[in-house]
Amino acid sequence: MQASHDTHDHAHGDHGDHAHHGRAPGLMGWFMTTNHKDIGTMYLWFSFVMFLVGGAMSLVIRGELFSPGLQFVSPEFYNQMLTLHALIMVFGAIMPAFVGFANWMIPMMIGAPDMAFARMNNWSFWLLPPAAILLTGSLLVPGGAAGTGWTLYPPLSVQMGIGMDMAIFAVHILGMSSIMGSINIITTILNMRAPGMTLMRMPMFCWTWLVTAFLLIASMPILAGAVTMLLTDRHFGTSFFNAAGGGDPVLFQHIFWFFGHPEVYIIALPAFGVVSHVIPAFSRKHLFGYTSMVYAIAAIGLISFFVWAHHMYVTGIPLTGQLYFMYATLLIAVPTGVKVFNWITTMWRGELTFETPMLFALGFLFLFTVGGLTGLVLAITAVDIQLQDTYYVVAHFHYVMVAGALFSAYAGAYFWLPKWTGRMYDEALGKVHFWTSIVFFNVAFFPQHFLGLAGMPRRIPDYATQFTDFNMVSSIGAFGFGFSQLIFLWVVLKNIKGGEVALAKPWDGATGLEWTLPSPAPYHTFEDPPVVTEEHLAAAH
Amino acid sequence: MPTVMTAIPANNYRIASGLSLVAIASFLFAFVQPPLYRAFCEWTGIYDVQKADEFRGSLIAGRPITMEFDANTHGTGLRFTALQTSMAMHTGELVQVNFRVENLTNSTVTGQAVPSYGPKHAANFVKKLDCFCFRQQVFAPGEVRVMPVVFALDRNLPEDIGTVTLSYTFFEVPGGIGSNSGNSVGTNAPAATGSTATGSGI
Ligand code: HEM
Ligand SMILES: [Cu+2]
Numbered sequence: 001m002q003a004s005h006d007t008h009d010h011a012h013g014d015h016g017d018h019a020h021h022g023r024a025p026g027l028m029g030w031f032m033t034t035n036h037k038d039i040g041t042m043y044l045w046f047s048f049v050m051f052l053v054g055g056a057m058s059l060v061i062r063g064e065l066f067s068p069g070l071q072f073v074s075p076e077f078y079n080q081m082l083t084l085h086a087l088i089m090v091f092g093a094i095m096p097a098f099v100g101f102a103n104w105m106i107p108m109m110i111g112a113p114d115m116a117f118a119r120m121n122n123w124s125f126w127l128l129p130p131a132a133i134l135l136t137g138s139l140l141v142p143g144g145a146a147g148t149g150w151t152l153y154p155p156l157s158v159q160m161g162i163g164m165d166m167a168i169f170a171v172h173i174l175g176m177s178s179i180m181g182s183i184n185i186i187t188t189i190l191n192m193r194a195p196g197m198t199l200m201r202m203p204m205f206c207w208t209w210l211v212t213a214f215l216l217i218a219s220m221p222i223l224a225g226a227v228t229m230l231l232t233d234r235h236f237g238t239s240f241f242n243a244a245g246g247g248d249p250v251l252f253q254h255i256f257w258f259f260g261h262p263e264v265y266i267i268a269l270p271a272f273g274v275v276s277h278v279i280p281a282f283s284r285k286h287l288f289g290y291t292s293m294v295y296a297i298a299a300i301g302l303i304s305f306f307v308w309a310h311h312m313y314v315t316g317i318p319l320t321g322q323l324y325f326m327y328a329t330l331l332i333a334v335p336t337g338v339k340v341f342n343w344i345t346t347m348w349r350g351e352l353t354f355e356t357p358m359l360f361a362l363g364f365l366f367l368f369t370v371g372g373l374t375g376l377v378l379a380i381t382a383v384d385i386q387l388q389d390t391y392y393v394v395a396h397f398h399y400v401m402v403a404g405a406l407f408s409a410y411a412g413a414y415f416w417l418p419k420w421t422g423r424m425y426d427e428a429l430g431k432v433h434f435w436t437s438i439v440f441f442n443v444a445f446f447p448q449h450f451l452g453l454a455g456m457p458r459r460i461p462d463y464a465t466q467f468t469d470f471n472m473v474s475s476i477g478a479f480g481f482g483f484s485q486l487i488f489l490w491v492v493l494k495n496i497k498g499g500e501v502a503l504a505k506p507w508d509g510a511t512g513l514e515w516t517l518p519s520p521a522p523y524h525t526f527e528d529p530p531v532v533t534e535e536h537l538a539a540a541h
Numbered sequence: 542m543p544t545v546m547t548a549i550p551a552n553n554y555r556i557a558s559g560l561s562l563v564a565i566a567s568f569l570f571a572f573v574q575p576p577l578y579r580a581f582c583e584w585t586g587i588y589d590v591q592k593a594d595e596f597r598g599s600l601i602a603g604r605p606i607t608m609e610f611d612a613n614t615h616g617t618g619l620r621f622t623a624l625q626t627s628m629a630m631h632t633g634e635l636v637q638v639n640f641r642v643e644n645l646t647n648s649t650v651t652g653q654a655v656p657s658y659g660p661k662h663a664a665n666f667v668k669k670l671d672c673f674c675f676r677q678q679v680f681a682p683g684e685v686r687v688m689p690v691v692f693a694l695d696r697n698l699p700e701d702i703g704t705v706t707l708s709y710t711f712f713e714v715p716g717g718i719g720s721n722s723g724n725s726v727g728t729n730a731p732a733a734t735g736s737t738a739t740g741s742g743i
């Protein structure tokens with residue numbers, strides 16, 4: 001106790017002169033660090049580890065589905081894999097990855113020395129590992145992990161064992177972390193921009209995060225509230241959702257999706273932000289329609305709170321309700337379409353080159369649009385009555401979340417790696433990573449559209465034999481995709497070890513304050529606010 | 542402050558506390574949903590959460606019908622009676638009636654009840670959810686048993702029918718359930734198979 005207290009004080013004591021040298025040595029340094037770059041790095045590594053854990057779980061699922069019948073796992077364990085896969089990928093991999101980008105890049109993009117609340121930033125990160133341990137550890141308790149699917153619907157979630165309580169606490173902790181992170185990001189963006197960096201000159205990635213952080217602060221607590229009510233239903237005799245006591249399980253679905261739909265844009269918006277940097281850089285043009293992009297982001301953020309029941313068309317909501325939610329959902333496609341057209345127009349007559357970041361951004365553009373299109377199909381209530389809870393939905397959200405958000409994260413990682421490590425990554429390996437990913441991704445997920453249209457339900461470990469062929473193809477694609485991701489690990493490790501020294505601005509078309517800094521970016525940057533000139537700006541023109 | 546170089550400007554705390562209030566408000570927002578949701582559903586009449594139990598009442602919207610019940614046996618040692626010979630009901634209403642069977646012999650009897658309807662074309666409008674006639678019944682020596690039929694009359698019952706008679710006849714099944722002689726209802730009571738087919742879809 002005393003000892004740790006000493007280290008603590010020590011770290012504080014010499015912070016003044018220590019600050020310029022970097023973090024304290026060893027693990028304790030990582031544990032105590034308040035530097036936005038350190039924290040960004042930890043977020044990124046954490047999310048990649050979680051990505052591999054969640055990916056391994058998905059291979060258990062696809063292994064089981066390779067052929068009909070029960071091969072490897074029991075139905076109960078299958079359900080647990082399915083639930084943990086989704087929770088880990090959404091809350092442990094994709095979201096922390098973009099928070100990692102935010103930590104690394106936002107201060108450098110707006111010319112701030114660090115995040116507004118550096119100590120709180122450290123806490124936001126260090127809340128994540130306990131949550132991850134709770135989630136994965138719940139596999140070992142009696143009854144196993146939660147097996148409800150990531151949507152945690154009652155009555156099942158009121159009935160399950162202690163694994164369910166662990167999942168609920170994990171959601172609480174992850175929610176706390178996101179809210180703290182969001183408060184930090186909003187404050188940083190609103191209050192710590194360098195002189196001359198007006199809001200409407202701000203890089204697009206900062207804009208997407210500003211809106212995302214608001215969405216998080218407004219929607220995460222609602223999920224926290226919903227799972228808290230689940231918890232009291234489970235243990236304290238309340239009946240919010242427990243029908244036996246007069247509660248209503250459908251109400252949970254309303255509350256969950258009131259959080260859940262904004263959540264999908266929490267995932268999508270930062271991805272839009274990254275792509276809005278990569279496409280202009282490799283087109284050697286400014287982003288087309290900056291102002292309309294900003295308004296589109298704000299519109300998406302706002303509308304996303306009013307479309308939730310498109311996940312609930314078959315719960316018996318009245319016809320007028322179904323129609324309202326259908327039209328509102330179709331409306332979201334308008335600002336989303338504005339963004340897609342702006343990216344395409346940005347490339348129009350540009351001097352395009354196709355380095356790995358650009359390839360991933362283009363992969364994003366094509367496949368995210370496919371996912372948006374199937375989203376529109378699902379939004380049509382008459383169609384969704386057929387497709388709800390089939391593999392068509394699974395295909396839809398993997399197109400927007402994997403080929404959308406994940407590909408965008410890869411685009412960002414390859415784009416900014418030289419700035420982070422000071423060396424160029426292996427371009428050939430990067431390209432192999434891209435091509436294997438995009439091919440196997442489509443092999444894995446495109447057939448799922450057909451399976452869904454033919455009526456194969458989601459969340460089942462066994463299926464009717466007429467679905468066998470497409471499932472085999474899908475499983476082969478999934479294993480190929482999974483192993484391709486190890487190439488990325490190889491690229492990063494190789495890049496950390498060595499490689500060609502990167503220039504301050506390794507991409508000739510890139511613009512923005514972060515490229516005025518040397519590569520690798522020094523431990524402390526912009527301690528004196530930079531003078532923002534027109535040519536620094538990524539966005540405005 | 543242990544943070545990096547610059548002291549945190551006071552303004553930052555103002556923004557952060559405002560945002561924290563938003564987070565707390567939306568946490569509380571989740572908890573006001575149950576009462577709001579209930580009020581909304583009742584106000585719009587989408588459904589009445591309190592009165593779910595009375596739902597059945599709305600089914601009894603059809604026209605009044607007299608239902609008669611009849612019970613016979615054919616060459617069995619069973620005494621078979623309807624506990625209620627007639628009742629007033631409505632089309633669309635779900636009702637249950639009971640029949641009584643007594644095995645008068647000293648041996649085990651396996652029987653199969655076969656329904657018939659009067660008038661004959663009423664058959665397609667009697668919708669049975671559960672019936673002792675769905676399977677063979679085995680009666681121990683001297684056993685007395687009360688067995689239910691749960692059914693409703695289809696609302697499309699033709700207008701000219703005001704009374705429907707549901708009649709059952711018990712046939713003995715030689716060899717009983719356990720035997721695989723193939724000698725079951727089909728061969729023993731050909732007439733019966735025919736009327737079962739008529740009454741099926743039940
Ligand atoms: C044009 C935009 C979009 C539209 C119109 C749309 C529409 C829909 C609809 C109607 C459903 C419900 C399908 C059903 O359960 O029957 C759905 C499910 C889903 N969508 Fe989208 N979506 C869009 C974009 C996105 C994006 C950007 C993401 C995430 C990055 C996303 C993630 C999901 C997920 C995860 C589900 C499944 C939830 C579950 O049941 O587990 N969607 N979408
Ligand atoms: Cu949605």
